[in-house]
Amino acid sequence: MGVWLITNLPSWLLLAGLIVLVAGGATLIGALLRRTFPGLRTDDHNDALRFGYGVIAFVYAFFVGFVVSSMWGQINAADALARAEGAAIVQLARDRTVFDAADADRIRTDLLAYARAAEDEWPIAARGGTSPETEQALQRLYRTIQDVQPRTDIQKTFLATSVGTLEKISQGRTERLIQAGADAGPTWPLWAVIFLTSGLVLGSAIAFGVESQRMHSVATLTVGALVAANLFLVLDLSHPYLGDIATSSEPLQVAIRYLQ
Numbered sequence: 001m002g003v004w005l006i007t008n009l010p011s012w013l014l015l016a017g018l019i020v021l022v023a024g025g026a027t028l029i030g031a032l033l034r035r036t037f038p039g040l041r042t043d044d045h046n047d048a049l050r051f052g053y054g055v056i057a058f059v060y061a062f063f064v065g066f067v068v069s070s071m072w073g074q075i076n077a078a079d080a081l082a083r084a085e086g087a088a089i090v091q092l093a094r095d096r097t098v099f100d101a102a103d104a105d106r107i108r109t110d111l112l113a114y115a116r117a118a119e120d121e122w123p124i125a126a127r128g129g130t131s132p133e134t135e136q137a138l139q140r141l142y143r144t145i146q147d148v149q150p151r152t153d154i155q156k157t158f159l160a161t162s163v164g165t166l167e168k169i170s171q172g173r174t175e176r177l178i179q180a181g182a183d184a185g186p187t188w189p190l191w192a193v194i195f196l197t198s199g200l201v202l203g204s205a206i207a208f209g210v211e212s213q214r215m216h217s218v219a220t221l222t223v224g225a226l227v228a229a230n231l232f233l234v235l236d237l238s239h240p241y242l243g244d245i246a247t248s249s250e251p252l253q254v255a256i257r258y259l260q
Contacts, residue, residue, distance in 0.1 A: 002021045003127065006236060008180060011244040017233045022202070023224025023232065028086030029137030030206040034048065053204040060127025060139045060197040062211035062231045067194070074086065078240035078247040086251025089115055090258050092165045098158040103148045107162075110141040112259040115252055122249040126241035138170060176241075194234060198227045 005014055089111060096107040114137040121131035145166055150156040186194065205223040236243045 001136070003239065003242065008241060009119050011236060012231075013230065015234070018228040019225050021151075022228035023221045024140050025117055026202045026206060026224040027217050027220045031217070032140070034204060053201075055196070056200045059209040060201050061198055063193070064243075067190070068230070068233050068237060071185075071234065074179070074213055074240045075237060075245065075247060078176070078179060080227055081172055082247050082249070082251045085118075085169060085176065086255045088165050088168040088172060089252070089255040092162055092169065093259050094228075095162050095165065096154055097159050099105075100151070100225055103144075106144050108259060110137070110144045112256065113137045114141050114169075115256045115259060119249050119252040119256060122241070122252070123179055126239070126246075128177070128184075130177060134173075142166065142170075172219070180239075180241050183238075186234065194231070198231065222226045 024066070047049070054256060092112055093108065096104045096111075098104075098108070117131065117134040117137040121134040124131050124185050145159075145162055148159055148162075149157075150159050202220075202224060205220050241247055
């Protein structure tokens with residue numbers, strides 16, 4: 001469900017929808033409860049509620065902050081992997097110029113084919129899948145490097161370096177695929193805790209005794225919007241290669257432009 005929301009809805013629309021659903025729903029529920037139970041309008045229960053709300057709000061802020069910080073770290077790790085892969089492609093493209101013209105042209109052709117295949121594979125890889133075309137392009141690039149026959153000591157040195165760079169490209173893609181499949185957001189028990197603490201925060205705001213319906217609605221809307229924004233952050237950061245905040249394939253696109 002989360003993957004569908006992230007891939008099919010713009011971030012602003014998803015955020016707006018969550019605010020309307022959470023904040024609007026909480027305000028509507030609060031208005032209905034205050035009509036059904038007039039005692040909620042008084043402040044007789046506010047002393048106990050203030051203490052409970054302070055504890056709940058602290059735990060909620062700490063917990064959600066920890067979750068968001070952890071997921072932001074996953075985004076940073078994904079950015080580093082993507083940049084390393086793109087940089088390795090550019091580096092291999094530069095090193096090929098040392099070899100004979102025929103070998104250099106073959107390396108460029110196969111390297112460009114791999115970069116394009118990896119860029120086309122990006123939406124599939126973002127969901128933990130792989131593309132056979134990309135794997136085949138990588139294997140062709142391996143064979144091309146292996147077939148190079150160095151004639152000078154400089155070419156021998158650069159060939160050894162190129163093999164190491166190719167290993168970095170392959171390893172970068174493998175790590176990216178593993179991360180895309182493994183980092184799928186909070187588990188269901190963690191989501192349950194998020195929803196529970198969010199519900200407690202909203203429930204405390206709804207139950208707080210305020211005589212004025214308008215002031216109570218403003219307070220509930222404010223707390224509801226905050227909870228909705230936190231849910232949006234957790235949802236949008238759940239997948240490091242999906243969504244507007246996620247890592248993009250820009251490093252591969254830069255490498256393709258360099259090779260063209």
